[in-house]
Amino acid sequence: MSQQLKSERLMNLVICLLVARGYVPKSRIRRIVGGYGGQTDEAFDRMFERDKEELREVGIPIETGSNDPFGEDEPGYRISRQEFELPEIRLEPDEAAVVGLAARMWQQSGLAEATSNAVAKLQAAGVSADTRALDVVEPRVGREEPAFWPLWEAVRDCRPVRFSYQKPSSASAERRHVQPWSVLSWHGRWYVLGFDVDRDDSRMFRLSRIVGDVEPAGPPGSYEMPPSDEVRAAAIGFSPPEPHDLPTATIRVRRGAGHTLRRHAVHVTPDDEPGWDVVTVTYSSLGRLAEEIAAHGVDAVAIEPEELRTRMVSWLSDVAGAAS
């Protein structure tokens, strides 16, 4: 039952600070909020401090101040209605429908609770966003990496972080110091974009490559967040550049196979041998192309350049020898 008593006390404290005109002195709070009476001075102080802290954590803005401009009065507390209440919001039916649909996106993620709280608040404000209606588009975002939360909090609070980062190309993890700007999902994977303090430049890090905990590396608010459009532009800057003037390669591909090679082909012509095509592709990395051709096994054979053929033979020989 103590949980119920505490909830009643917190609720009464909120009502007390909300309905009062001006700041309510602590002594008065102690007198009128049920649950504070009958406590020793020390116990009341502890209780009151903790209650305020907990209410602030769930987003209730409790302000401290004095009604007396000269500050002669005992300092008091209040909840400003303007800071407390969701402003008027009216959504047209089509707007409410897309909000309801969008809210389903986070259902399996750690933002699920925040989303349902937001929808509940909107509903309470008179918006009818139905998140259960079946629609022809169903958006989802899967589970985030564990590093999502500390990084999201860091972005929210403009708090620098440090973490160990394992690049696939290096043998051991490196310590990185970052001012995070944004956590983003790109091609189904989570990244953090931010300013890398050691490299003195913006960098993008894959969350799954962060080893161990993300730790704070400074107080909240210790860096300036670039404007939203700049952050978005920086994120786009990390996607691969548009290719141009790329070399071409030709590959014999069995008909009905080699979808990934054909999809990016410059042209496809039938081979002299029935059942085969000659596929011409452009490439930016010979190694990548060799891997792609190798994946097709007997269904794809590189014709030129000669360098590609040589690469294929050594690549496939490694695989052929691997089992022995």
Added chain:
Amino acid sequence: MSNATRRQPRPDSASSQVARLLSMLPYLRSHPYTRVADVAQLFGVSERQVIRDLRVLWFSGLPGLAMGDYIEVDMEAVEGEGTVSVSNADYLARPLRLRTDEAVALIVALRTLRDVPGTFEREAIDRAITKLEHAAGEVAERAAAVQVEVDADAVAEVAATVREALERNRVLHLSYWVPARDETTERDVDPMRLVVVDGRLYLEGWCRRAEAVRLFRLDRVAAIDVLNATADVPGEARPRDLSAGLFQPSPGDELVTLDLTRHGRWVADYYPHESVEELSGGGVRLQLYVRDRPWVRRLALRLGATGRVVDPPDLAAEISAEARAALAGYGVDVQ
């Protein structure tokens, strides 16, 4: 700020209960005689929790207030008819402001939805974003804190065709590439919905060939046509429950062990796996469940010297045989 814990109050803590009540009260004021079950659903808690929440209200109020200012909850109706009514809560007529994470979650989801190709509702989405940003105030400025990119460009036309078929209720014909077998299959599909998971687009529909509900990744659609036939999704067709994720091991799957050098570590990033164990020299040993052997064969061929299958042995032998056969295409004969 440890990775394991989120400093979020538990839903049954006193402060969460109060936060919930501050939304529940204005909701109940504007929706009299709401069913307890509906309140529970909206707030994502159990019906018992809703009743516990309402009991808190029962005793809320201040001695300084006039009698008529006490919040009144008709607990008899709650326990009898299962409906809720409150009165006299005039000073709690509006819900709390959106917190940063709440505003960000909604705005980011709307932006993601907006980027889905074939979305007709762009204009409504833009209006909703503007209104939400306005209502959320300064916390909305953090909305770039999370971004979800949608793989849109390559599949825009396919997505638009799917939307058209959904709007007109028409059957779709697909030439669909099956990666495990590297073959393109032809099928007629009664479309059900467009699913966007982690920014990737899928058509969910009744596949007439498989006689089952299937998900088709739009970037694997080689050709798509709207047929002049009315779609007819059978009554037994149910949309896939996406809550467990798209890729779940099924009983027939085979456990495969791969040794990867540090240049092959990307495999651990790309594919769901059962276990990963560090090897000396920066490599890893990975265990994953595999449905189709051809898929692992292709993966192993792609990996070359950067990774190899160590178990099961007969699969390893199959892969090496395939590599030898491929080498024959270059006139190389390996014993």
